[in-house]
Amino acid sequence: MNGVDAVGVLYGxxxxxxxxxxxxxxxxxxxVFTGLVSLSALISQLHKLVAxxxxxxxxxxxxxxxxxxVAKAGIPKKHLALTEAQKQICRQYNLLAQTMDDxxxxxxxxxxxxxxxxxDPHANISFLIKSGILRADEQGYFRWDEDSFIRATS
Amino acid sequence: MDxxxxxxxxxxxxxxxxxxxxxxxxxxxxxxxxxPGEILARAGHGTQFFFLLEEGALLVAMEExxxxxxxxxxxxxxxxxxxxxxxxxxxxxxxxxxxVWVVSCLKILDLTDHDTQTGAIIMDGWHQFCxxxxxxxxxxxxTGVT
Numbered sequence: 001m002n003g004v005d006a007v008g009v010l011y012g013x014x015x016x017x018x019x020x021x022x023x024x025x026x027x028x029x030x031x032v033f034t035g036l037v038s039l040s041a042l043i044s045q046l047h048k049l050v051a052x053x054x055x056x057x058x059x060x061x062x063x064x065x066x067x068x069x070v071a072k073a074g075i076p077k078k079h080l081a082l083t084e085a086q087k088q089i090c091r092q093y094n095l096l097a098q099t100m101d102d103x104x105x106x107x108x109x110x111x112x113x114x115x116x117x118x119x120d121p122h123a124n125i126s127f128l129i130k131s132g133i134l135r136a137d138e139q140g141y142f143r144w145d146e147d148s149f150i151r152a153t154s
Numbered sequence: 155m156d157x158x159x160x161x162x163x164x165x166x167x168x169x170x171x172x173x174x175x176x177x178x179x180x181x182x183x184x185x186x187x188x189x190p191g192e193i194l195a196r197a198g199h200g201t202q203f204f205f206l207l208e209e210g211a212l213l214v215a216m217e218e219x220x221x222x223x224x225x226x227x228x229x230x231x232x233x234x235x236x237x238x239x240x241x242x243x244x245x246x247x248x249x250x251x252x253x254v255w256v257v258s259c260l261k262i263l264d265l266t267d268h269d270t271q272t273g274a275i276i277m278d279g280w281h282q283f284c285x286x287x288x289x290x291x292x293x294x295x296x297t298g299v300t
Contacts, residue, residue: 105219105220105221106213106215106219106221106223107213107215107219107221107245108219110213110247120190122190122191122213122247122248122249122250123190123249123250123251125213125249126190126211126223126225126249126250129211129223129225130225136222136223138289138290139220139290140216140218140219140220140221140222140288140290140291141219141220141221142221
């Protein structure tokens with residue numbers, strides 16, 4: 001009979017089938033593959049560890065910026081009481097901001113608002129800045145503050 | 155104290171000057187009411203005036219889509235933020251109705267170019283203003299972008 005020798009010992013595919021060989025091999029391959037992926041991910045991030053070792057000041061900065069953001073998060077933000085028309089303006093500009101990158105160029109946003117035919121784009125952009133929904137960064141670009149937007153429009 | 159002197163005294167750039175210096179600056183400034191959408195200076199055009207904000211908001215649009223919004227009394231749209239070698243590097247647009255004090259750029263540059271105490275105080279104030287409101291302006295100036 002195929003896969004069985006003269007003394008009845010299984011070999012070949014029958015032997016694999018009979019002793020859960022396929023399952024064992026799949027588990028083995030998965031373990032090895034997962035191990036290799038984890039190892040490669042670890043190696044790919046090693047340069048960050050080396051950079052920290054080279055410049056220990058960055059560790060301090062990392063903790064300083066984290067504690068700053070924690071402190072910021074601790075400050076309750078002012079709740080804005082907007083009219084329905086103002087909320088509508090916020091929603092319109094949110095749609096425009098979504099078409100841009102995370103970092104918003106204010107002149108570009110203004111141009112887009114003008115092209116879209118939005119009412120009073122200049123005054124409304126000033127309103128979004130004052131309300132804290134559009135926030136300037138240190139590089140001359142702006143960010144859409146989702147928390148402020150949700151609070152203002154809810 | 156008239157409102158231009160009050161505005162100068164409120165500005166980070168000019169507030170360190172003594173009362174006599176501020177009084178001598180007052181005649182250089184003239185008040186102008188501004189409306190949203192109005193363009194006060196256009197990038198690429200020759201620089202004629204700088205603007206000291208009394209009320210309202212101005213958008214200073216620079217290269218690469220960068221911008222600064224000036225919306226506090228005493229904010230100054232001038233010097234390296236808006237001009238290089240006599241040409242505007244930024245477009246200044248009014249965002250919100252208000253008033254600005256207009257000053258000839260040559261008169262301000264004349265004050266800051268000379269090695270006087272007044273010039274030094276104004277430049278110190280300018281650096282402080284940029285650090286606070288538009289730190290990237292200082293970096294760009296150092297790298298020669300603006």
